[in-house]
Amino acid sequence: MLLDLGDLQVRDWRRDDLEALLRSANNPKIAANLRDQFPYPYTRRDGIDYLNYVRSMAVPMSFAIEYEGAAIGGIGFKLGADIARLSLEMDTGWPNPSGGAALRRAP
Numbered sequence: 001m002l003l004d005l006g007d008l009q010v011r012d013w014r015r016d017d018l019e020a021l022l023r024s025a026n027n028p029k030i031a032a033n034l035r036d037q038f039p040y041p042y043t044r045r046d047g048i049d050y051l052n053y054v055r056s057m058a059v060p061m062s063f064a065i066e067y068e069g070a071a072i073g074g075i076g077f078k079l080g081a082d083i084a085r086l087s088l089e090m091d092t093g094w095p096n097p098s099g100g101a102a103l104r105r106a107p
Helices: 015-025 044-055
Strands: 002-005 008-012 062-067 070-079 088-093
Touching: 015 044, 015 070
Parallel strands: none
Antiparallel strands: 002 008, 008 062, 062 070, 070 088
16 A cells, blocks of 8 residues: 655555664653553564554554655554444654654645
């Protein structure tokens, strides 16, 4: 899957995203805003396991957000089950290590 938004791309996770994933995911501000099952600290083993998991999904539900050729975060979806079967949960992770202004799309 590839969604080209100019400066940003939403795409499938790749094995070579591991280092970028580790930098983004090992962030307490990201972990604090995701499901409790999201590990913190986020280890290399967590990253390898996650990339293997999302790459093996029959229906892809987790994608990398790429900026300037590198994954800078992710977006994922979780389908509801049972009485929540008509629902969809969405999570995003967008670290901002510089502490400065967030990315903005050009007009």
